Amino acid sequence: MATTLHTALRNRSDLLVFGAALAGLLAGGIARWAGSPGLARWIWGAVTVLGICCSTLWVVRALRRRELDADVIALLALVGALVVGEQLAGALIAVMLTTGSALEGLAEGRARRDLEALLARAPKTARRRTGGQVETVPAERVRPGDVLVVGTGEVLPVDGAVGAGGAVLDESALTGEPLPVEYWEGDAVRSGVVNAGSAFDLRATSTAADGAYAGVLRLVEEAASDKAPAVRVANRVAGWFLPLTLAVCGLAWLLSGELSRAVAVLVVATPCPLILAVPIAMVSALSLTARRGVVVKGSGALESLAAVRTLIVDKTGTLTAGRPALSAVVTAGAVPDDEVLRLAASLDQVSAHVLAAAVVRAAHERRLPLSAPTDAEEVTGQGMRGRVDGREVHLGKAAFAGQRGDAPWAAAARRRSDADGALTVFVGVDGRAAGVLLFDDPVRSDTARTVRELRRGGVDRVVMATGDRRPVAEAVAAAAGLDEVFAECSPSDKADLVRSERAFAPTGMVGDGVNDAPALALADVGIAIGTRGATASSEAADVVLTVDRLDRLAEAMSVARRAKRIAGQSAVGGMALSGVAMAFAALGHLPAAWGALLQEGIDLLAILNALRVLRLDTSAVELDQHTQELARRFAAEHIMVRGVLDRLKAAADGLGTDPGPAELDRARKVHAELVEEILPHERAEEELLYPAIASALGGIDPTGPMSRAHVEIRAQTDRLGHLVDRGTPGAADLAELRLVMYGLYAVLRLHTLQEEESYLSLADTAPPA
Incomplete structure (x- = not known):
């Protein structure tokens, strides 16, 4: 609060001083126009003295920090203007300096507004x-x-x-x-x-002190508190510029014998573009990233973020959702999959098991009506049992749920679990195994797109470091498009990996857990996923994502690189213009008063150019509110699509060499679901979602390949309908039926994932995992 008050008072005093200087300059001009040149010189002289006082204060502050910056040039120029009687030039210099100070204060205030708003909201x-x-x-x-x-x-x-x-x-x-x-x-x-x-x-x-909000407030106090290396470099360059300026002044005075030329050189030599443009660009970038849900702990971290060429990422909670989610329901055949899930979720409403919330959440997503269980109890080491709507329900291990032997459906579920690294919970109903629930940690829908954006932005290498098993890690890395995988890593292994990668290129580390904290602290820039991450990782990191979206990292890196580029443009361009003006002033072609006015324009150009950082990158895809609503609608419908996909695959698995009436009837029901639910969903996407997305993406027919997938889905669904209507199938018919069902499953699954990654994840609320 004290820091905020100090900043507010400083900003207000800067504005008051600027207002006084500008009013004095205008008042002197009015007096001169009214025929009172003596009064005009007196007013302009007072403004010059005001500028001398401000410059002296700034120089003293710099000397206390053991720095000698370009404010010395401004002070000499003001004093010189008074000595040679150039009061108008002195007043213009004073206005120039106070304008720069006021603009910097306004930029800092805008940069802190979003962060300090959090402080005011603290209950x-x-x-x-x-x-x-x-x-x-x-x-x-x-x-x-x-x-x-x-x-x-x-x-x-x-x-x-x-x-x-x-x-x-x-x-x-x-x-x-x-x-x-x-x-x-x-x-x-x-x-x-x-x-x-x-x-x-x-x-x-x-x-309250240990909560997530308090952690964000601590980040607020750290943000923008440290000068970036570029700012310190700017001050050092300004310090080198001082003797150069004095040498040019001395040379101009020595060769011409006119002190006014030396004063004119001092007037145009004040390097405000260098000492103001860089920090304003950096602080503006801090404001923009904060508004997008990324807290960067100071402009130094921002510059490090811009320089990253190798990115090491954790898996769980970073590339993946970080919490278990129901991936499939495999049934034994007697009880439908939705009923298996409904009974399990009803019982899990009173369970404290780590997977219970995922089961209940999946049931709510499918809009299944849950019932209150009775006689529920935990059985240590086995699972949970109770009664739901008069039926005995068991959840847990296979034997506890009534599974005996190695039934084909149970063996298929185990094979799938081993391949995907999924967890299994068997469901028993009335003493017999009814099915099995499979859980995994799904890859974020925006992961692959984010990796591609990082590469386009200049990151050369993206690798994974995880404590998980290699098969699971490699599957996630393949889906995300990573360069290399380091599996079964301990915290020290991750730290060693950061050390080795830093030897070749600036390296960033992304993580969310306590085990990532050492690597985060060791990296050139540590990036924490703060939405569910541990306090240790957030405190060790230089950048914290307060929104549960990985694509904001690529966006923040783009902002950082853009801020660095614009800061360099402002500083170099402004100094180049000042150098040209110095040459003209030394040759006597630029009087002090006109030089001061010219320098004012140069400074304003540099500062306004630096403030361009506050604008969002126009190349980023931004969905309007209507398109975002459509994306969220179809993301919710994808939950229904996944359920149909599970049933489609289960029906195909059930078509053995001699399927019975129940298996064939299941195939017909799945076809009916495809016709009644999937095809209308695809048509609605074609008519509503795709035109809106195409408008946001731009280009020529950007959704064309996805539309072609819709055509294939309709064609294969029609083909499946012809096959299931043939009556009792022969061996060849069964083979073709299985082929069509598996093919339709593969096309639909790939198409759904592509939509979520390329289209639906662009909305502010990502599609459900």
Whole structure:
């Protein structure tokens, strides 16, 4: 708060001094126009003295830091203008200097606005349930285990778990996502988000000081607090520029014998483009990345981010979603897959198992009606059992769920689990195994697109370092398009890898867990996924993503590179123009007053060019609100598509050499689902989503290849219909039927993944994993 107040007061004083200098310059001009040249010189002289006072203060501050910067040139120019009687030139220099200071203050204020807004939102109190009563207590008195009441529109004061009934939260302040997010009972939520629904109970899992919001506030205090190497280089170059300027001044005075020429050189030599443009560009970039959900801890980290050529990424929680998700339901045949999931999710509503939330979430996504279980109990080392709608349900190991022997469906599920590195939970109904639930950690839908954007931006090498098994790691790396995989790594292995990569190129490390903290701290720039990452990783990192989207990293790196490029353009261009002006002034072709006016224009050009960083890169794809709504709609429908895909593959697996009526009937039902659900979904995409996406992407027919996939899906669905309507199939018919079903499964699955990666992940809310 003290820092914020100091910044506000400094910005206000800068504006007041600039206003006084400008008013004095204009007042002197009016006096001169009114025929009072003596009064005009007196007013301009006062403005010059004001400039001398400001420059002296700045020089003293620099000397206290043991620096000698270009403010010395400005001070000499002001004093020289008074000595030779060039009061108008002195007033112009004063206006020039105070203009630059005011612009810098405004840029810094704009750069900190988004970050400091978080400070103002920090809740000071909380409503806590105590003995049947609700009392208001200071937020710092909340302890883990306390039950809080969060009313509509209130900010969550601590991290916690949602109570009965669920909650709808507005997370835009932390993540930038515009739409509220729905959470179910038991889901973990973060402090700092707003309750956008009705009041709900929150069981605290942290104190206010240890919560996610407090962590963001600590990042705010660290952001923009350190000068980037380029800023320090700028000051050093300005220091070298001082003796050069004095030498040119002396030479001009010596050769001409006119002190006015030396003063004119000093007037145009003040290197404001160098000492202002670089920090303004960097601070502007910090503001822009903060608005996009990326907190960069200072302009030094921003420059390091721009220089990265090798990127090391963790797998879990970075390239993948970081939480288990239901990937498939494999049934034994007697109970449909949706009913298997519904019964399991109903029982899991009262389970504390790590996979229970994923089961319940999957059931909610499929809009399955859940029932309240009875007689539920945990069986240590086996699983959970209870009754749902009068049926006995078991969840857990195969034997516990009633699976005996090695049935084909169970063997297929195990093979799939081994290949994908998935977890399995068997479901038993009324004493017999009814199916198995498969869980994995899905690759983020924006991962592959982000890797491609990183490469286009200048990252030469992207490698994975993970503690997971090699087969699983290689499968994720293949999907993401990475260059190399380092599997089964310990924290020290990751740190060693960072050391080895840094020997060849500037290296960044991306991670989200405690095990990533040493590597994050060791890398040239450490990047933490802060949405679910550990505090240790966020504190060790130089950059923290506060939004659960990996593509914002590529965006932040693009902003960093653009800021560095624009800062260089502003500094070099401004100094080059100042050098040309110095030459003209030394030759006597540029009087001090005109030189001061020219330098004012040069400085303004450099600073305004630096402020271009605040504009978003126009090459980035931005969806309008209508297209984002369409993307979110079809992302939700993809949950339905995945369910049909699971049933399509299960039906194909069930077509052995001699399928019975039940297996053939399952194939017919799947075909009916394709006709009644999948084809209308594809037609709606073709008519609504694709034209909107094509408009955002630009170019000639950017969605053409995806439209061609729709044609193939329709054709194969028609072919499947002809096959299932033939009656009792022969051996050749069965082979063709399986071929069509497996082919349709492959095309639909690939097409769905491509849509999510290329189109749907462009929306502010990524499609469900």
